Amino acid sequence: xxxxxxxxxxxxxxxxxLPYGVFxxxxxxxxxxxVAIGEHVLDLGAVKSFYPVQFHDALTSTVLNPLMSLGYEAxxxxxxxxxxxxxxxxxxxxxxxxxxxxxxxxxxxxxxLPANIGxxxxxxxxIHHATNVGIMFRGKDNALMPNWKHLPVGYHGRAxxxxxxxxxxxxxxxxxxxxxxxxxxxxxxRLFDFELEMAFFVGGSPTELGERVTTEEAAKRVFGFVxxxxxxxxxxxxxxxxxxxxxxxxxxxTTISPWVVPVAALEPxxxxxxxxEPQPFPYLRHEQKFNFDIKLExxxxxxxxxxxxxxxxxxxxxxxxxxxQIAHHTVTGCNLNPGxxxxxxxxxxxxxxxxxxxxxLSWKGTKQxxxxxxxxxxxxxDNDEVVIRGHCQNDDVRxxxxxxxxxxxxxxxxx
Amino acid sequence: xxxxxxxxxxxxxxxxxLPYGVFxxxxxxxxxxxVAIGEHVLDLGAVKSFYPVQFHDALTSTVLNPLMSLGYEAxxxxxxxxxxxxxxxxxxxxxxxxxxxxxxxxxxxxxxLPANIGxxxxxxxxIHHATNVGIMFRGKDNALMPNWKHLPVGYHGRAxxxxxxxxxxxxxxxxxxxxxxxxxxxxxxRLFDFELEMAFFVGGSPTELGERVTTEEAAKRVFGFVxxxxxxxxxxxxxxxxxxxxxxxxxxxTTISPWVVPVAALEPxxxxxxxxEPQPFPYLRHEQKFNFDIKLExxxxxxxxxxxxxxxxxxxxxxxxxxxQIAHHTVTGCNLNPGxxxxxxxxxxxxxxxxxxxxxLSWKGTKQxxxxxxxxxxxxxDNDEVVIRGHCQNDDVRxxxxxxxxxxxxxxxxx
Numbered sequence: 053x054x055x056x057x058x059x060x061x062x063x064x065x066x067x068x069x070l071p072y073g074v075f076x077x078x079x080x081x082x083x084x085x086x087v088a089i090g091e092h093v094l095d096l097g098a099v100k101s102f103y104p105v106q107f108h109d110a111l112t113s114t115v116l117n118p119l120m121s122l123g124y125e126a127x128x129x130x131x132x133x134x135x136x137x138x139x140x141x142x143x144x145x146x147x148x149x150x151x152x153x154x155x156x157x158x159x160x161x162x163x164x165l166p167a168n169i170g171x172x173x174x175x176x177x178x179i180h181h182a183t184n185v186g187i188m189f190r191g192k193d194n195a196l197m198p199n200w201k202h203l204p205v206g207y208h209g210r211a212x213x214x215x216x217x218x219x220x221x222x223x224x225x226x227x228x229x230x231x232x233x234x235x236x237x238x239x240x241x242r243l244f245d246f247e248l249e250m251a252f253f254v255g256g257s258p259t260e261l262g263e264r265v266t267t268e269e270a271a272k273r274v275f276g277f278v279x280x281x282x283x284x285x286x287x288x289x290x291x292x293x294x295x296x297x298x299x300x301x302x303x304x305x306t307t308i309s310p311w312v313v314p315v316a317a318l319e320p321x322x323x324x325x326x327x328x329e330p331q332p333f334p335y336l337r338h339e340q341k342f343n344f345d346i347k348l349e350x351x352x353x354x355x356x357x358x359x360x361x362x363x364x365x366x367x368x369x370x371x372x373x374x375x376x377q378i379a380h381h382t383v384t385g386c387n388l389n390p391g392x393x394x395x396x397x398x399x400x401x402x403x404x405x406x407x408x409x410x411x412x413l414s415w416k417g418t419k420q421x422x423x424x425x426x427x428x429x430x431x432x433x434d435n436d437e438v439v440i441r442g443h444c445q446n447d448d449v450r451x452x453x454x455x456x457x458x459x460x461x462x463x464x465x466x467x
Numbered sequence: 468x469x470x471x472x473x474x475x476x477x478x479x480x481x482x483x484x485l486p487y488g489v490f491x492x493x494x495x496x497x498x499x500x501x502v503a504i505g506e507h508v509l510d511l512g513a514v515k516s517f518y519p520v521q522f523h524d525a526l527t528s529t530v531l532n533p534l535m536s537l538g539y540e541a542x543x544x545x546x547x548x549x550x551x552x553x554x555x556x557x558x559x560x561x562x563x564x565x566x567x568x569x570x571x572x573x574x575x576x577x578x579x580l581p582a583n584i585g586x587x588x589x590x591x592x593x594i595h596h597a598t599n600v601g602i603m604f605r606g607k608d609n610a611l612m613p614n615w616k617h618l619p620v621g622y623h624g625r626a627x628x629x630x631x632x633x634x635x636x637x638x639x640x641x642x643x644x645x646x647x648x649x650x651x652x653x654x655x656x657r658l659f660d661f662e663l664e665m666a667f668f669v670g671g672s673p674t675e676l677g678e679r680v681t682t683e684e685a686a687k688r689v690f691g692f693v694x695x696x697x698x699x700x701x702x703x704x705x706x707x708x709x710x711x712x713x714x715x716x717x718x719x720x721t722t723i724s725p726w727v728v729p730v731a732a733l734e735p736x737x738x739x740x741x742x743x744e745p746q747p748f749p750y751l752r753h754e755q756k757f758n759f760d761i762k763l764e765x766x767x768x769x770x771x772x773x774x775x776x777x778x779x780x781x782x783x784x785x786x787x788x789x790x791x792q793i794a795h796h797t798v799t800g801c802n803l804n805p806g807x808x809x810x811x812x813x814x815x816x817x818x819x820x821x822x823x824x825x826x827x828l829s830w831k832g833t834k835q836x837x838x839x840x841x842x843x844x845x846x847x848x849d850n851d852e853v854v855i856r857g858h859c860q861n862d863d864v865r866x867x868x869x870x871x872x873x874x875x876x877x878x879x880x881x882x
Contacts, residue, residue: 199651212801222677
């Protein structure tokens with residue numbers, strides 16, 4: 053399968069990928085739906101006439117929610133048509149006039165949040181991450197909470213503070229407890245961290261309150277995946293999180309990559325689901341493979357200095373699948389909307405260089421993480437840029453996710 | 468101050484109240500903004516010509532978000548004009564034609580969610596409730612967590628599952644742990660509960676990520692209050708909530724009353740803020756009174772049988788004010804949007820008949836709560852209706868909140 057649009061070697065965006073995003077340009081500030089191909093964006097509104105008329109409203113929207121709501125069969129059809137349009141010899145290939153308006157250089161676009169995120173949920177589905185954190189805070193014998201292997205632990209996050217890659221994130225002020233039993237202090241966060249995550253957007257028509265979504269139905273409700281950095285103020289979190297969970301330590305900003313990679317593009321990279329013991333309750337079981345070999349890495353780039361890859365992990369480390377996450381999320385009747393975002397939780401592997409946070413990499417600040425050029429880190433410093441990348445690779449094709457990046461701004465003093 | 472619209476004695480909606488809601492009628496299914504007056508709704512779109520033109524878009528919207536976003540000064544002006552319109556001798560009083568379209572009988576309207584709720588946050592701000600729950604689960608000596616008096620503990624809730632009064636709520640299925648150390652079981656929730664809460668809608672223009680809102684600024688961002696029932700599956704919550712907080716035990720449904728009572732209507736009922744010891748950090752301090760004497764009660768009405776008031780509480784029992792809740796919510800930089808909903812947490816007083824949940828009223832199921840007609844309850848049973856009411860009262864005026872009600876439907880078996 054070959055596109056007439058040039059796709060450089062090692063591009064994240066070959067014709068087998070076709071991720072969706074929302075973009076604008078300097079010349080045209082309208083938010084528009086696009087598909088990334090090589091070093092270009094295909095403006096879906098500009099080529100809508102090639103798609104059935106019932107999809108036109110969705111394709112000319114300013115967000116992906118209407119397309120997400122059309123459902124699984126429509127996504128397949130839209131993808132098939134887009135792929136055909138970009139093949140050598142297509143109608144678009146023959147129409148250089150249309151190409152000049154419909155194919156926009158990636159270098160000239162600004163990317164926006166791909167969807168209006170109605171609700172954002174963060175799971176905690178990496179067994180290595182949960183075990184690491186458990187060992188640090190409760191010791192080896194009680195590392196995993198008793199519920200952890202019975203249900204995908206998760207919590208509701210803040211939707212408003214989800215931002216798109218490139219937005220700077222400000223180091224927060226907050227309350228922390230210097231020593232157990234002492235009085236809390238107030239000041240800038242000292243243990244500022246990234247969390248390597250992936251997240252998926254929910255699609256399909258809205259469900260009703262009181263309706264459960266089975267794992268089988270869930271398979272048709274995962275629209276696509278993005279990379280995520282769930283920035284975390286560790287010291288603030290530790291003080292605030294009992295008994296109702298993380299709050300201001302997390303709602304300071306959550307960054308996602310702008311390109312939503314459809315599940316269809318990830319099919320060739322499916323791997324066995326993570327073995328689960330004990331077997332979960334029937335409502336969480338599924339035969340279908342819904343785990344993916346997605347190589348992930350995190351770079352830290354200080355304001356002055358080279359970029360260092362501090363973590364190499366993989367999506368396949370997740371114990372709970374997206375289908376199980378959806379089935380559990382709705383088991384008590386929670387309703388879903390297209391555009392809801394569900395994140396994996398920090399994705400750590402079992403090797404010490406595969407841990408998805410500084411908390412784990414520096415083992416709670418007990419050791420330095422070396423950067424190229426002589427610097428080192430226990431947690432993030434001001435002006436550090438954190439860049440998350442992800443891709444799938446087989447003999448033939450590389451499916452990439454682009455980047456999810458953000459710079460840590462210094463805390464803003466009180467006036 | 469007297470309206471030309473008849474206001475029966477003990478009405479919740481005298482001319483001093485003027486709460487906002489969104490309604491439709493059988494004849495006209497469009498969602499419209501209205502103000503309750505006596506036994507009528509004033510259709511704001513129908514009288515928009517009396518308001519400055521810059522408010523017309525907000526007044527003809529299908530939700531309150533645009534009005535909320537206009538900000539404090541605009542709310543005052545809209546309220547002043549509405550009040551004048553409803554006074555004896557007003558232009559509307561003289562125009563019986565207009566009255567016939569603009570004044571809709573309350574009995575003929577269907578109420579809807581008043582706003583698109585971008586994010587919903589639930590606090591835990593009643594010291595009596597937090598102490599009660601603490602005693603039950605951790606004993607008297609460790610009842611309040613160490614952080615509780617230093618910051619308004621809260622967590623992000625699920626916005627999609629907030630519904631308006633009248634919507635039935637289905638008893639959920641979920642995982643519970645029958646005995647510590649045993650295997651979890653899966654089945655219908657056995658400890659289904661209400662939580663008596665109040666909540667406010669955030670107004671003003673959206674804030675930027677990284678921006679803090681001071682307690683002083685917060686005073687101009689509270690649009691108005693509603694009653695809330697934060698339905699809770701206690702047994703499911705107990706098993707799932709460590710370490711990241713309540714999740715599926717809460718997202719099965721949260722009911723709010725349809726009429727948003729403006730803060731201006733509550734001014735005469737302001738009381739001293741709850742005494743705070745230790746003094747909180749400066750970012751949480753404020754001199755301004757922002758506590759309210761709002762009498763609250765909860766009735767349970769079995770499918771067959773009379774209604775029994777099982778709880779009489781008061782909003783003034785809250786330790787943390789709404790201004791402190793907003794300042795804390797944004798201290799790490801979380802951005803706010805008009806239409807965000809922030810709830811108080813269960814409002815319990817110190818008397819045993821003022822506890823705001825069955826968990827407390829039955830003291831963890833150790834005693835029966837007697838209902839009129841001989842029935843009793845430890846937790847809610849199928850087909851029980853829970854009705855929350857609230858009002859302020861002084862010598863002159865009663866400001867009511869209407870009702871917040873819902874029936875418990877039986878659990879839906881798995882096929």
